Structure formats: C-alpha cells, structure tokens
Amino acid sequence: MTFSTKVKERRHKGGSKMSRLRPAVEQSPHPAAPRLTRSAASQARLGGPGPPKEPAPGPYGKQRRKHTDSALAQDLSQMRVSGQESPLGHALDGVNMRHPSRSSTQNDQPAPSPPVKEGPRARVKSSSRGGLASVARLLKLGRCKNIVVVAGAGISTASGIPDFRTPGTGLYSNLERYDLPYPEAVFNIDYFSECPQAFFSLARELYPGRHRPNYIHYFIRSLHLRGLLLRVYTQNIDGLEKMCGIPEDKLVEAHGNFTTASCHLCYTPYPAEDAKVAIMSGDVPTCSFCAGTVKPDVVFFGEDLPQKYFLHSEDFPKADLLIIMGTSLQIEPFASLVNTVRASVPRLLLNRHAVGPFLKTPLRRADHLELGDLLDSVQRMAHLLGWSAEIEELMRSQGDWVGPPTQSRAIVSCVD
Ligand code: CNA
Numbered sequence: 001m002t003f004s005t006k007v008k009e010r011r012h013k014g015g016s017k018m019s020r021l022r023p024a025v026e027q028s029p030h031p032a033a034p035r036l037t038r039s040a041a042s043q044a045r046l047g048g049p050g051p052p053k054e055p056a057p058g059p060y061g062k063q064r065r066k067h068t069d070s071a072l073a074q075d076l077s078q079m080r081v082s083g084q085e086s087p088l089g090h091a092l093d094g095v096n097m098r099h100p101s102r103s104s105t106q107n108d109q110p111a112p113s114p115p116v117k118e119g120p121r122a123r124v125k126s127s128s129r130g131g132l133a134s135v136a137r138l139l140k141l142g143r144c145k146n147i148v149v150v151a152g153a154g155i156s157t158a159s160g161i162p163d164f165r166t167p168g169t170g171l172y173s174n175l176e177r178y179d180l181p182y183p184e185a186v187f188n189i190d191y192f193s194e195c196p197q198a199f200f201s202l203a204r205e206l207y208p209g210r211h212r213p214n215y216i217h218y219f220i221r222s223l224h225l226r227g228l229l230l231r232v233y234t235q236n237i238d239g240l241e242k243m244c245g246i247p248e249d250k251l252v253e254a255h256g257n258f259t260t261a262s263c264h265l266c267y268t269p270y271p272a273e274d275a276k277v278a279i280m281s282g283d284v285p286t287c288s289f290c291a292g293t294v295k296p297d298v299v300f301f302g303e304d305l306p307q308k309y310f311l312h313s314e315d316f317p318k319a320d321l322l323i324i325m326g327t328s329l330q331i332e333p334f335a336s337l338v339n340t341v342r343a344s345v346p347r348l349l350l351n352r353h354a355v356g357p358f359l360k361t362p363l364r365r366a367d368h369l370e371l372g373d374l375l376d377s378v379q380r381m382a383h384l385l386g387w388s389a390e391i392e393e394l395m396r397s398q399g400d401w402v403g404p405p406t407q408s409r410a411i412v413s414c415v416d
Pocket residue numbers: 118151152153154155156157158161162163164165166170171206235236237238239255325326327328329330331350351352353355372373374375
C-alpha cells in the first residue's frame with residue numbers, strides 16, 4: 001500500500017485526526033460518533049457538571065454505566081473555550097479549541113465562563129477531612145481494590161520537570177524561554193504550524209531520557225504490584241509512569257507521548273527516533289509525503305484524545321477509590337473525569353492547592369484532601385501503609401533511589 005492510499009483510506013474512514021483538515025461543519029461524515037478533543041477548561045466548575053447520581057436499586061452495571069457515559073458526553077459537549085481570552089489578550093484559536101464536531105453556531109454560544117483558578121490557599125483545611133489517614137485506613141481495611149489514579153504535571157516536579165501553572169517555576173511563568181505569545185500556544189496546532197520551534201523547545205526538555213521517575217511514580221507502581229490499581233490516567237507526556245514500570249495496560253496517557261510521531265497535516269507516521277534526533281538538534285522534521293512538519297504524537301488542543309482514553313467509561317464507574325495527584329484540573333475533557341465516579345466513592349486529592357470539585361463547599365462526604373507538597377504527602381501515605389521499605393527497594397532496583405533525606409522528613413512529619 002502506498003502512502004497516498006493509506007492517507008486516503010484514513011480520510012475516508014473519517015479517521016479521528018482528519019477533522020483538522022476541514023472546517024468544523026463539513027468535517028465529520030459521522031457526526032454522532034463520540035469524539036473528545038483536548039481543551040483548556042473554562043467551565044466554572046462550581047457550577048459545572050455534578051457528580052453522577054447514585055444508581056437506582058438493582059445490579060450495579062449496565063444501566064449505571066450508560067447513565068454515567070451519556071451524562072459525561074453531554075457535559076463535555078458543553079465545554080468549550082472558543083473566544084476565551086488569553087492573559088495577553090489573544091483569543092484562543094476558535095477552530096482548534098472548540099469541539100470539532102460542532103457547528104460554528106453551536107460553538108458561539110453560550111459564552112464561556114472564565115477559567116477557574118486554583119482555590120485560595122486557606123479555603124479548605126486538609127485536616128478537616130482526615131486526608132491521608134482516613135484513606136490509608138480504608139486501604140488497610142481492604143476496602144479499596146479498584147483504585148483509579150488521575151495524575152498531572154505535579155507528580156513530575158520532583159523529577160525536575162516544571163509543571164504549567166506553579167507561579168515562578170511553572171512553564172507558564174517562563175514563557176520567554178519558549179518565545180510564546182500566550183501560554184496555551186505551545187499546544188495550539190495552528191501556532192505549531194507557523195512556529196514549531198516553540199513546542200520543540202519544550203519537547204527537548206520533556207523527551208524521555210532526561211528525567212527519572214520519582215517516589216510518587218513508584219508509589220503508583222506499588223499500588224499495581226499489590227493488585228489494587230485499576231488504571232492510571234495521566235495528562236503527563238514525560239513517559240515517567242512507563243519508565244518506573246507501570247505496565248501499558250494499566251496506563252492511559254491521555255495527552256499522548258513521544259513514543260510515536262507523525263505529520264501534523266496528513267498524519268503520515270514518521271519514525272519517532274528520527275523525529276527526536278531532528279528536534280534535539282534544532283532541526284524541523286518534515287513529512288516525506290506532504291512536507292508538513294512532523295511532531296511527536298502529543299495531543300494538542302483540538303486534537304482527539306487517544307482511543308485508550310475511552311476506557312474511562314468502564315473504569316470510573318468501577319472505581320472504589322480515586323486518587324487525584326498534582327493537577328490543576330484545568331484541561332478538558334480530562335478534568336471532568338473526576339466527577340464520574342459514584343458519589344459514595346472516596347476521592348483523595350493530593351495537591352498543593354484545592355482544585356476542581358474540591359473547591360466546592362461543602363465537599364462531598366467521601367472527599368478527602370491532603371494539601372501540601374505531593375512528594376511529602378505520598379511518602380507519608382506510604383509510611384502509614386507500611387510500604388516505604390518496599391518502595392525504596394523498588395527505586396533502588398531501578399537506580400532511582402536518591403537517599404534518605406526526604407524519607408526521614410516524611411516519617412518525622414508523619415509522626416507529628
Ligand atoms: P498544571 O496546570 O501545571 O497543574 C499542576 C498542579 O500540580 C498544580 O495544581 C500545582 O499546584 C500542583 N503541583 C505542582 N507541583 C506540586 C508539588 N510538588 N506538590 C503538590 N502539588 C504540586 O498541570 P496539569 O497536569 O494539571 O495540566 C495538564 C497539562 C500539563 C497536560 O496537558 C500536560 O501535557 C502538561 N504538562 C505536562 C508535563 C509533564 O509531562 N511532566 C509538564 C508540564 C506540563
């Protein structure tokens with residue numbers, strides 16, 4: 001099969017990625033097919049999608065899942081950011097940020113709400129909900145055997161990778177390094193088309209190989225080794241979950257990764273290693289078929305999330321504990337996933353600040369927060385569970401143990 005046949009075939013199938021090639025109104029031959037694209041959340045979460053209702057009496061299963069799914073799909077179709085102003089006054093690109101299968105009329109209303117900022121630091125006290133200790137108790141009692149972890153850039157800051165939104169250190173505070181007109185431009189496909197070097201500068205920092213997984217990644221792996229992990233849903237593109245040994249089938253990299261690469265225009269695959277070599281040496285890899293710029297298969301705004309992401313419709317209704325770590329829950333549709341577990345399911349937020357539904361007062365009865373440094377919280381959690389030695393051993397076996405200072409600090413604060 002020639003390249004051109006392959007590409008035509010993909011176009012013909014209405015292949016998920018082909019939507020970028022056409023205007024929204026005429027792009028999809030199958031408008032009803034569920035397709036989710038990445039967008040910066042601007043919904044007011046305080047008034048956003050509520051938790052799914054508890055299932056009606058009867059066997060937990062089909063009906064429940066169906067309800068959760070359709071509720072989620074509906075909620076997601078309402079989330080959009082077209083017209084949202086960036087901090088520097090640029091309207092975020094409507095074509096790329098809106099739901100691609102919707103018409104422009106739909107996309108023009110209602111007006112988007114401003115992005116929800118992270119919660120005022122003192123609004124919610126972690127201690128008021130019991131935080132770590134309560135959830136550790138549930139784990140020890142064997143009540144949690146289908147744990148879903150939702151992770152963001154905060155789990156990798158301890159590996160030396162800056163997140164987006166932390167003031168001072170986050171990538172958004174250091175835009176001059178990437179020569180970006182506004183922060184989200186780094187993942188805007190039109191901007192990439194014009195100025196690929198901005199994303200490539202970021203890519204050079206994030207390409208697997210420069211950073212190692214940290215204690216938090218290994219904590220997640222140890223959930224898996226105990227048979228407690230249903231799945232990790234990560235927004236990270238740094239590949240550290242995989243690198244620490246979490247198997248592929250337990251991992252959903254919702255915003256893609258650097259393992260594969262393709263043309264951003266015609267989607268013809270390109271050897272990932274060749275793309276890496278070009279990008280690392282400051283060159284622009286180009287497609288041998290259409291001469292478009294090649295990029296690693298990291299999901300940009302307006303692009304479809306990987307197929308694996310749709311496992312969420314089975315996983316979240318099954319979850320008996322949700323751990324949310326190191327994310328500002330600002331990117332949709334990922335952020336809304338946390339609202340799709342049953343209302344009775346404990347949700348533990350480990351983050352520096354309250355985010356998403358944890359900004360609501362009162363909190364859901366089963367919600368727990370532990371606010372503060374994530375590494376510290378996770379080390380204390382491991383200590384409460386009696387898992388510290390095993391995690392250290394795991395890290396040592398992969399050459400990732402960096403010594404006792406953080407461990408002793410964790411134990412001291414735990415005893416306190
Ligand atoms: P974000 O918006 O930057 O939020 C990170 C969250 O983690 C914030 O709430 C921080 O307060 C919190 N946080 C950071 N460090 C710590 C810490 N040490 N202790 C406690 N809390 C901490 O990032 P999100 O993940 O929410 O946004 C999703 C984007 C970021 C995804 O699309 C990623 O592709 C993108 N991103 C990924 C990486 C990576 O792969 N490592 C790095 C930077 C950005």
